Structures are given as C-alpha cells and as structure tokens.
Amino acid sequence: MSTELKKALFNISALADLGQAITSENAFHEKIQSVFYVITGTFLANRGAILSYDKSAKKLNTLLQKGFDSADLDRVQPDELMSLGKNEPCLIGTDPVLAVSGAEILVPLWVRDEFIGALLLSGKLTVGPYTLEDLELLNVIANQIAIALNNHSLFMDLAEKLEENRRLYEEMRHIYHGTLQAFAAAIDAKDAYTQNHSHRVAKYSAAIARELGWSEHDVEGIYVAGYLHDVGKLAISNDLLNKVTPFTPEERAEIRKHSTTSHNITSKIKFPWKSVEDMVWHHHERLDGRGYPDKLANESLSDGVRILSLADSFDAMTSQRPYRKKMDVPAAIAELKKCLESQFDNKIMLVFCKVLDKEIKGELPEPDILPHLDKTSDLSVISALLGGIIVELSTPKSGV
C-alpha cells in the first residue's frame, strides 16, 4: 500500500474518530478534550487551542489549549478573524494581527452566518509543512467542531432560559402565596377571634394531605384551599361575625352562606390545582348529610373536603370564640373522635392522629400542626391519646 493511500486511510479514520468524539455521551469538556486529541494527533501538532466566541462579551474564551501562552491567546481579536474565510484554515505566517507565538495555522469557526470561535495549531512535530490535503481535512474538521460548539452553546442558552423560567415561576409562586396570605389576613381580620385561622387550617390540611401520600402539587392545592376556605366571610358584616350572644336562625343562615360565597369567589380564579373551589364550597358538609350548603354525604365528599372539614373544626375547637372558651387539645381530639362517621372520616382522622403523633415525637423535620397548639399542652398525654386512637382506627372492626 502506498504512503499516500495509508495517509488517506488515516485521515478517514481521524474523521471517524472525530465523529465518535463529538457524538459520544460524554460530558462536554470530555468531548472537547477528545476532539482536541483527535486534531493534534491527526496533524502531529504539539500545540493547539480551541477558542469559543462569547457573543455578549464580544470576546474569545479559551476552551482548551496546550503549549501556547495564555496572554497571547487573550490578545486574539474576534473582529480580525471574522473577516477571514469561514472554516478556512489560514497560515498565520508573519501576520502581526494573528500572531500567537508558536501558532502556524488558524481556522475561524463558523456555523452558517454565526461566528463560533477559532482553532489554532502549531507546526508539526515532524517539522514538515501543512499540505493541501491537510488544509482540506482541517476544513472538514473545523465544520464539525463549529457545529459541536454551536450545539453546546444553544444547549447552554436553553438551559439558562429554563433556569430563568424556573426562577420566574418560583417568584410568581411566591407572589401568589403572598397574595393569598394577604387575602387570608383580610378574612381573619374581620373576626378578632379567628386571627390566623386560615393560615392554621392551610397548614393542618397540607400536613394531613402530605401524610396521606398526596403529590406536592396537590398538597399545595389543599394548602391554598385552606387559606381561602373562609373568603366568603368578607361578605358578612363584622357585627354579625363578632356577635357574642347566640345567633338567631336568620343570622345562622346568613353566616352559613359564607361557604357558597367562598365558592363563588374562588370559582372566578383559574387555579393550577384541581378542586380548590370544591373543597372551599363543601368544607362544612358532614358524612351524615347534615352539613351545609348542599347536605352532601359519604361518597359525595372528596378526601380534600374531608381533610379541610376536620382541619377547620379542629382549629375552631382549639381557638377562643366570643361565645365559648377554647378547648384544650386532648378534649378537641376526643371531640373529633366522638364525631367520627357522622361528621368526620375515620381514614382522615387516623392520618391526622399519625401526623400529629409524629410531630410530637420529633419524627418530622418541619412540623405544621404542633407549633400552633397551646404551649401549655402536656404532649405525653396527647401522644398517649393519639396512640390509642391510631390503634383503634387501624384495627379492622370485628364481625364485618
């Protein structure tokens, strides 16, 4: 086989090596390192550099280099290279503008009309000159490298935009929650006795839903429903809400309108979570169908409604009201248990007891219920009570 044929085969093999390096699943810096080795190995150049163009800073950055003076590379002006042929190797010779000590050949890298960077190579270790075939091969290689660099740059731009979008989404979410909290504060401010009630109901509901295995998206939905469940109270007069004496039937009917008003308000909002308005609407329904506004019962009540109903009642019981004193935590838990099956759901009660017990035992890093309970509560008593209920509700009923 003639030397020319062997050289041609070696060149074809080098192009295959380049393709393999560029299309490998390696990280970008490994890819570019392999590409660099392919080029220096193919042309026997003991020095080389791959520079990439930073469009925003209008400067060339050294991606990889071997053997050149970094300061020399920093002096290469992109504007000077842009006037040269696209992906056409040019011999540097004595051109002072392109002078990088030790560099013999320079290729400006382009993809279509986009300047991507440059490739620099020293003379060959074997001292011989770059042949016409070498320059043609270098042109093909330059095209491939330019595309690889451009693809990486596009990918990085995309990743940056994705990150920016994620950041904006988080900001919007933050603002959204801030708005909800402001709304909740407005609701709770109408009634001196229910300060932070919406906040606590949101927290309790989210804790139960999370323990029940809901996705974080759905947990966020019930958290929002907790914040907004009493938004309809904005339409009720302060005098009525803060009345100390028992309500008349008319007044009770007026108060009971608030869940429907809450639904009417929230249904105007396009929430990214399902069923927020449904949970808000029916949080005063009961399993036995004696709740309001629609007297829904059993299967008609979603888990979300059942959670919100229990969380709302538990907080109402453990909060001071104008017409009664607040219950202590064990009494409130006992009351919830008494109302199981008629008002509250066994499964939700079991999960509520489990999550509160875990919080008391320090098994949850960020407790949602415990920090809002009466600080004078005897936690060992509560824990024992919860333990008993957990065993009872976890045990299948006999005779079924």
Add this chain to the structure above:
Amino acid sequence: MKSVQFNVTSRLDGDVAVIYPKGYLNNLSGESLVIECGIYIGKGITKIVVNFSETDLINSIGISMLLQIIEDLRNIKGTICCTNMSKFLRDTFEMLGLIKHMHVFPVESDALKYLKAGKA
C-alpha cells in the same frame, strides 16, 4: 472483536522505565499512558521503553498521547524506545514520520540492551 479496557502497567529496570500499555489506544483512557510516563519523568527517569506487545491498534487520539510523551522526553533530552509493535502500529508511525522521533526495536530486551550500553 472484544474490546479491552485500556490500562497501563510499568516496571523500573535500573534507570529505565518500561511501560506496558494494554488495549486499544483510542480514547481518553489513553491519558493513563501519558500520566505513567510523566510519573517516571518527574522522578528523573530519562529513558523510557514502551512495550506495545498488548496494543495492536492506535488512532489519532493515541497518536496525540504519544506525541505528548515524545515532547516531554525531548524537553529533558530523554529517549523513548518502542518495542514489540504490530505491523499496523509500525506502518502508522512510519507513515506519519513519527518513527524518526523514537528508537524502534523488535523486542524489549533489545531496547534495554541499547539503553544500558549508554548509546542513547
């Protein structure tokens, strides 16, 4: 053909480091060859024998690694001897003109004899 993961072993014979690359010298794992030689050069060794008996094939990436070793040794006025080369390896080095930058021997013992005779 079953591909062998490239690896390098070595031994010191007097003041000569003998390096044994094993496998296809065609990707970044070939850097271990440069690193192994660099360790000996760092210790003041200036004579290196690369025994290619278990490396039949090399590509442009492998050539680049070899260039690095040749240059590192040239910088310290050292000597590189290549032995036990397959026909493919020898033809490739010849075609590229690399053969002028190394001493080639059929077998490792010939290279060691040459280096120990102080002819390098």
